[in-house]
Amino acid sequence: MASASSDPPAGKRYVSPTVAQSVKILVVGAFGVGKTTLIGSVSEIAPLRTEEPMTTASIGIDSLAGLDSKTTTTVAMDFGRITLGSEVVLYLFGTPGQRRFWDLWAGLADGALGALVLVDTRRIEDSFEVVDQLELRTSMPFAVAVNEFPDAPQYSTEQLRTALDLLPETPIVTCDARDKESSAAALISLVEYALEFPLASKAYA
Template identity: 55%
Template sequence: MNSVRSDPPPDGRPADDEAGDRYDGPRVALKILVAGGFGVGKTTMVGAVSEIRPLRTEEALTDASVGVDDLDGVAAKSTTTVAMDFGRITLRDGVAIYLFGTPGQERFWFMWNELSRGALGAVVLADTRRLTSSFASIDYFEERGTPFVVAVNCFDGADRYDPPEVRTALDIDPHVPVLLCDARQTGSAKEILVALVEHALRLAGGQATNGRGESPRAWQSVSSAEE
């Protein structure tokens, strides 16, 4: 599992020492990517879970993008991420997750190689109205051997499909978790991150699965939220 350990407090004492209270850096930092097609909800998801004001590099869509960006299904979208989104969430025991949202349009894919360096894994957001927009992200992480989960962002008014149906449509390997989520909801987005971390641990020789390749706890939590 890829992780980056932060330096200890300058004086070498434990962080829970009185003097160490001034040291706010995490003991362990994990890097996670949030990927997917254009308009699938990457910026929304990063903003939903970030404890800091997320960094966004959104620019307005102009006439120059006509015929270049595919707005099918997202005609109301007026901005696009041109570099990345960035957010942070701190867990207990000094573990911090740094989230990097990738640009969705093909002309910005050159950013992916830089953003993916040192990443623990990736969340691939999918929109059932435009499932084909997820293929590029899935192929990229499969080719690099990067652990990833597929999170179906349940947009209002979109047809709902069970995860097995989505798995078949996307031709995803059985061990890759496929979950439902609402990228706008903090709790739902956090469960996806938990599922990814657990999946990465399993691939590294850690925990067992429930037989379907999914994280039992994360799956149950998301399923309960949908009921």
């Protein structure tokens, strides 16, 4: 799989004429794991965001444990685009993380090649619930990307695989959602894995 293209000119709007394949990718994860940040870091267009200020109505519903600086939340979806090499473009759809928005996932997942599950190891139990819901609501392949927060505990790949109850073949990678190259590498790992599935290979041949 080709690497991410170099930084595009500011304000790039149109897909390159060399692009032969477009792929829809879902970016999912628990509340506050960095989905909006990841899409914003890799998108070659100004990302579409549906961020709204958090209000007192979320008290007791949206846990801010470990998220002291968080003041906004996604209420519909995030959208961005990244070109890999010169022939493949990824359309990224980020989902809201809160339980009350999980019903949106099935609609956003329609036509997607796979999902990148962003994980915060400070709140690993929240990520387990996300993986469980993703498997219940969709049948798409997914990869796990651990967003490396500075104060997050470190776990081995096997510890994470056990904690999240993942199949042996499910990719687990690390990334810094703020960094373009790191986030792009996580997305590339997902695409390479997802294209190994027979149904996906036929759909995107």
